[in-house]
Amino acid sequence: MSWLTYYLGLFPGLFLLQRDVTCKEYQKVDMIIKLQDTVILKCAYPEMGKMIQLSWEKKDGDAKHKIAVYNPKRGEKIFFPYNQSVTFLSSSISGDIKLKATAADKGLYQCSINTFPEGVLLKHIAVIDPAKFPRSRAADNRVQIVPGNIMTLSFGYPNVDSIKQLTWQRMAGEEISIIVDITPSQSFIGYDYKRRIQFIKSPDQNISLTIENVTTNDVGVYSCHIDTNNGNWTKTFDVDVEGDIKMFLIFGAIALGSLVLVISVVTIICVWRSKKRKANNTQFQKGTTERHNQRRANPNSYTNPDVYDRPNSRDMEYQEEAIYANL
Template sequence: MAYFTLLLAVLHVHKAWCEVTFWDTAVQLSETMTLECVYPMMDNLTQVEWTKISGTETVKIIVYIPNYRMYIDPNYLHRVHFLNSSVGLHNMSLSFYNASEADIGTYSCLFNTFPNGLWEKKIKVVQSDSFEIAASSNGYLSAEPGQNVTLNCQLPRNWPVQQVMWEKVQPHQVDILASCNLSQGTRYTSKYLRTTWSKCSQESLQSVIIPNAMATDSGLYRCQSEASTGEKETFVVRLIITDGRTNKHFILPIAGGSVSLLLVILIIIIIIFYNRRRRRQVRTPLKEPRDKQSKVATNCRSPTSPIHSIDDEKEDIYVNYPTFSRRPKPRF
């Protein structure tokens, strides 16, 4: 009986630990990192608390109450700040100056509002490389601005899936969009800036909908699923919203490849033409001496002088001289 009681206590502690360490967003550690926390409703803000969770202990970093002086923990003084435009606009994102490894951990952003009460977002800061490096794309989906985009997780047929989680993967952070666990009957409420639709049922467990897609929705989306047998599958799709600015990233490589291909073909044609012309120039000097010799031989012959044959040379040649009368010289 005592052993059973101890086991229940351990399970209770494990459950509490999992609840404490669950996160909505993972952020890459950097010196000037920003932890996003934006309340989506238009309720009246009564208080905001930023805390760091270390095991079972919590350290209050900032407590903000409208119209009152803001409290900042001395260890975080001059190291964290809110943007001036954020205060009073339900955007209480926390920016860090000169963050270090000591700032790795889980943070909680807690809104006290009226009349809906508490709203909390948990952010995990990790020391990692770009998150996109580990998320290679399996395919892509193209859509136009304003459309409702449905992302489907491509899994093997008749796979006994019981849990699916959708995430948006950016170089510096990962945001959970939707999560459903059929075995436990739990569904995650997204704290992501954009509203997404999803249903926690066997029929629609593998899909998530992004309504009224915008250019900022372009990027990598990852689906992580787990079967009742314990097997796990990951599917990553790149969403492309085809407006002018976003489409450049995909049109330019294609156009650049086409231009490069044309340039290579042009260079090959020029090389072939040049080689042919060079061969002709090499052959021409060899023919010129023969032509010149024939021309010289032809030019040496007078057009009025006949060409003598061998028989003609044997004939006698007669020359006629005029005869003059001989007179005696006069004597004086």
């Protein structure tokens, strides 16, 4: 089933979704991040088709500034001056980069992935001033998820004639992910949620959002905001991992960390012992060589223990016992 069919009937006359959204200062924004000393820009490769090349750029009006490129065959390249502040995180194929940011790094960033046969995949991230980053509000409902299952969030709103705008978004830490942003004239689905969501408006004025195959990365505060001719409504959901599974993940992480620590300590001890043994062998060989050289240089020297300890036969010949006789 095509992902477009999930949205039929959302608004009267709205049947096709266009990749467009207006978000105050920026357009086509999939994620909003608060400016910090270190900013993580995420562009997870969805493994749709074969990756040909992945690239990062910063958009300044109509101009684009190259940041980094990753090619599966040729590796990665980071362009000046970002080679002083940008690094790829772990596996370059994921596309995530770390930016040591300053105030000059505010702006709109674009990640593009050329794939075959899917074509070009685009993700846009806005890095904004901390003062403009919205604050989270208290959740109206709490929802627990099980990784691998389906999560459904429902929002019932008063019966009104028309909806001017409807937005679902997720806040986690210092970043906001846009899930959907829909108006009667345009629609937008976030990069990280394509092919993974169902969005249905039922006749009883109930709007539900369903996300398939949820993971621990889907934890956060979700909010649904509806703007109508008669007022605005917002509902929030605090989504967390189910208790038992959460404890399992915590204990699993602790066990893994302990195992890594033990392995590290054992490795350090083994390396230290190996170096110490090697140093002792080297010292022993050095001392043996020095004694050998001393013997060759002066065989009669008292520093030579073999010579020093050897009895002197000439001295022993003259050591005679005195004999006394009475005549």
